[in-house]
Amino acid sequence: MEVRVQLEDFDAGAEISRLRLSRRDTGAVVAFIGQVRxxxxxxxxxxxxxxxxxxxxxxxxxxxxxxxxxxWALHDALVIHRYGCLQAQDQIVLVVTTSPHRGDAFSACEFIMDYLKTEAPFWKKEASASGERWVEARSSDDSAKQRWQSQ
Structure with a gap:
C-alpha cells in the first residue's frame, strides 16, 4: 500500500502496470484518474x-x-495526489486498487476517492478571467462518503 503526494506529474500507465504485474494471483485492477476541468x-x-x-x-x-x-480483500493500493499549479487536463490524482476479484477492487477504489475528497487536507484555488476563488467543499462529496458509513 503506497501513498505519494508530489508536485510532478505521474505516468498512470506505468503505475497501473507495476501494480498489475506485482502478483500473479491478481484478478482485478481498478484505476481512477482525476484531472483538472x-x-x-x-x-x-x-x-x-x-x-x-x-x-x-x-x-x-x-x-x-x-x-x-x-x-475489502486487496492485494495492493496506490494513491498519488499532486499539488501546485495545474492546467486544464493535467492529472491531479491516481487511485489504483488490485484484488483477486473485481467487486473488492471497484469498491475499494471508490471508497478511497470518496474519503479522499472529504478527509484529505487539500485546498483548491481556481483562477479565471474574473479572478481567483477558493473551491468550496461539495455536499455531494459528503453524501458519497456517508453511504460507506452504513455498510
Whole structure:
C-alpha cells in the first residue's frame, strides 16, 4: 500500500502496470484518474492550484488506504495526489486498487476517492478571467462518503 503526494506529474500507465504485474494471483485492477476541468460551476478555469498540509496529508491518505484494506480483500493500493499549479487536463490524482476479484477492487477504489475528497487536507484555488476563488467543499462529496458509513 503506497501513498505519494508530489508536485510532478505521474505516468498512470506505468503505475497501473507495476501494480498489475506485482502478483500473479491478481484478478482485478481498478484505476481512477482525476484531472483538472477547464470549467467549474459555469465559470472557465485557467489554472487550479492545490495546496496541502505536508506530513498530515500523507498520514490521512495512508489511514484511508488502510481502512479500505480492512474492508475489502486487496492485494495492493496506490494513491498519488499532486499539488501546485495545474492546467486544464493535467492529472491531479491516481487511485489504483488490485484484488483477486473485481467487486473488492471497484469498491475499494471508490471508497478511497470518496474519503479522499472529504478527509484529505487539500485546498483548491481556481483562477479565471474574473479572478481567483477558493473551491468550496461539495455536499455531494459528503453524501458519497456517508453511504460507506452504513455498510
Amino acid at each position: 477547464d470549467i467549474n460551476e459555469g465559470a472557465e478555469v485557467s489554472t487550479l492550484t492545490l495546496e496541502h498540509y505536508p506530513g498530515m496529508t500523507e498520514k490521512v491518505l495512508q489511514a484511508i488506504v488502510q481502512q479500505a484494506a480492512t474492508r
